[in-house]
Amino acid sequence: MTELSALRAASLFDLTGEVALVTGASSGLGRRFARVLAANGAKVALVARRKDRLEALAAELKSAGCAAIALEADVIDPAAMQRAFDGAEQALGAVTICVNNAGISRPSRLVDHDRQGWRETMEVNLDAVWDIGVMAAQRMSAAGRKGAIVNLASILSFGTGRSNGAYAVAKAGVMQLTKVMGFEFARLGVRANAIAPGYFSTEINADYLAGAGSEMTKHIPMRRFGNEGELDGALLLLASPKAGAYITGATYVVDGGHTLQIAGV
Numbered sequence: 001m002t003e004l005s006a007l008r009a010a011s012l013f014d015l016t017g018e019v020a021l022v023t024g025a026s027s028g029l030g031r032r033f034a035r036v037l038a039a040n041g042a043k044v045a046l047v048a049r050r051k052d053r054l055e056a057l058a059a060e061l062k063s064a065g066c067a068a069i070a071l072e073a074d075v076i077d078p079a080a081m082q083r084a085f086d087g088a089e090q091a092l093g094a095v096t097i098c099v100n101n102a103g104i105s106r107p108s109r110l111v112d113h114d115r116q117g118w119r120e121t122m123e124v125n126l127d128a129v130w131d132i133g134v135m136a137a138q139r140m141s142a143a144g145r146k147g148a149i150v151n152l153a154s155i156l157s158f159g160t161g162r163s164n165g166a167y168a169v170a171k172a173g174v175m176q177l178t179k180v181m182g183f184e185f186a187r188l189g190v191r192a193n194a195i196a197p198g199y200f201s202t203e204i205n206a207d208y209l210a211g212a213g214s215e216m217t218k219h220i221p222m223r224r225f226g227n228e229g230e231l232d233g234a235l236l237l238l239a240s241p242k243a244g245a246y247i248t249g250a251t252y253v254v255d256g257g258h259t260l261q262i263a264g265v
């Protein structure tokens, strides 16, 4: 019979022995994800372009007794990402949790035909998730370790709105890519899932949510945007080798009910 102590939440979500690589850890959701993973026992490799911010976060985590390393890399540069995985592995051990969180928004309507904005959005928000997810799965398999990939989708994976066509297409791609990863990587012992957040105020959207976007709360059943920390549970569930052991290919919506309502009904 299973010991009751093994059924405690702290045991189910314990990440001791895991090594997590988080892209976009210099800001917003990624910074929070790195803190949550570290607080629950994982060693964390922090990846983004702004190294000063990563170093400050690594110092904060180390001073709290956690293992962390700052690794500067652009997610659209596969060679730089291979170096980041190498650096994580040398400092902390083989990566077993990969959080594909880095993302950008380049608002534009399709009729404006902003080719550069479209390409940048696809490269960072979709192509890099594919590249880094494959790297992670191959490395987990080569190390003989089971692992988890957590991709950041969005409620715009399911629908669209004003001036966010490229972003919505990329995030719909992330959700489908997550299904393909879940399907293909299962034989490697690697699970892949996604979180689809509603709106959380971060650098990507703070100006919009404080201005014209504030009107959106009228259409959210919970009548507010998400608060810091309200993705922690979904992250830990999908990253944990115990709590999430049989979950793969899924996209978890965390949006205060934002996607529930069909407008005008």
Ligand SMILES: NC(=O)c1ccc[n+]([C@@H]2O[C@H](COP(=O)([O-])OP(=O)(O)OC[C@H]3O[C@@H](n4cnc5c(N)ncnc54)[C@H](OP(=O)(O)O)[C@@H]3O)[C@@H](O)[C@H]2O)c1
Binding pocket: 023, 024, 025, 026, 027, 028, 029, 030, 047, 048, 049, 050, 051, 073, 074, 075, 076, 100, 101, 102, 103, 104, 124, 152, 153, 154, 155, 196, 197, 198, 199, 200, 201, 202, 203, 204, 205
């Ligand atoms: N906040 C929301 O409401 C919301 C909702 C749904 C989904 N999401 C998704 O959640 C993820 C995190 O967004 P956030 O809200 O935390 O935004 P954020 O505060 O703007 O953070 C974005 C992060 O991505 C990194 N990044 C961007 N381009 C990069 C590149 N080429 N290479 C490496 N890192 C790069 C940035 O780091 P550097 O600039 O230092 O490189 C930064 O750390 C994104 O995928 C976003 O689409 C957010």
